[in-house]
Amino acid sequence: MIRIPLAQLAPGIALCAAIALAAMGLQRIEEHWTGRAWLEALVIAILLGTILRTRWTPGPRWAPGVGFSAKTLLEIAVMLLGASISFQAVLDAGLALIIGIAVVVALALGASYALGRMLGLPKRMAVLVACGNAICGNSAIAAVAPVIGAKPADVASSIAFTAILGVIVVLALPLLVPLIGLSTMQYGVLAGLTVYAVPQVLAATVPIGLASTQIGTLVKLVRVLMLGPVVIGLSIFAGRQAEAPKARLSFSRLVPWFIVGFLSLALLRSLGAIPESLLQIVMPVTTVLTVIAMAALGLGVDLKVLAKVGGRVTLAVTLSLLVLIAISLGLIRLLAIP
Secondary structure (H helix, E strand, O other), X not given: OOOOOHHHHHHXXXXXXXXXXXXXXXXXXXXXXXXXXXXXXXXXXXXXXXXXXXXXXXXOOOHHHHHHHHHHHHHHHHHHHHHHXXXXXXXXXXXXXXXXXXXXXXXXXXXXXXXXXXXXXXXXXHHHHHHHHHHHHHHHHHHXXXXXXXXXXXXXXXXXXXXXXXXXXXXXHHHHHHHHOOOHHHHHHHHHHHOOOHHHHHHHHOOOOHHHHHHHHHHHHHHHHOHHHHHHHHHHHHHOOOOOOOOOOOHHHHOOHHHHHHHHXXXXXXXXXXXXXXXXXXXXXXXXXXXXXXXXXXXXXXXXXXXXXXXHHHHHHHHHHHHHHHHHXXXXXXXXXX
16 A cells, blocks of 8 residues: 655645635535525535636645545545444335345446447447446446456546536535425435445535435445446456456455445444444544545546547436436335335
8 A cells, every 4th residue: 555645645635624614614604694504515615626626726736635635534534424324224224225226226237338339439438437327436437447448548538527427416416305305315315326426425415414414325335335246247247258358356446445434333333332422523523524525526626627528428427327317216206215
């Protein structure tokens, strides 16, 4: 593992922390003048970071800390969130929802691949778009790419647009709550089924409510775990293709450390090993880390990259997302989630 000295991380982390502080300050101003936070600090931090990124590209001095904030700090925040969740919520959700998540992933994979091929994308590119859309965005693309022997250009194009669209989803998805009359629980399930990255589920659900965040995170984690069977299946299939290189699978690639940590803390919470007094400390820390990470996420969004991504890729990813949302809403209605 490559370790970066703290001195190299400090400038970027400080920049993200400054943006986060400004975002939390703006939320306080909102609450003072309007009586409520129409835009949560998490969302404001993304917007501020994105606005700054359009005017200025962080150089080598800032990059290590920004990258650390966007990845490691966010993963730590997701892990800590497990301390507030009991597995009783999973039992309350029921086996039908868990099976439904697997069905949604399978249908989204097939539909996304078919759309990509209809729009003329090469087979490997269509597989990347389908896996990124159906499972977990960039992480799925990165895991699948070596297995199917994808070209670097295809991987870069898929990740570039997925990163930007992922932020757009985080900002726009809450608007569906009043538009189609979703309950807190229904919205949490929808966010868990459609938002690309595990950490982004926090930004998409926190403005709606804690219950939405909890069920959304659980649904998303189940969806992420679908990556294992999908990658194994693609590896077996690719192994039969002469032109596809073999790629070694590892547990850490299929199940990231922070998901293991999340599940471990959730187990401890379920067993009553995490007292309320400790939770009152952990949750504010989780919130602050998440806001800092959202600022870093915004700093990583280069809107100009849209002009460099092919129109077919853009259309394929966008249509695939809309199909995923439609399938997810269908599941919510079918299961009559309250």
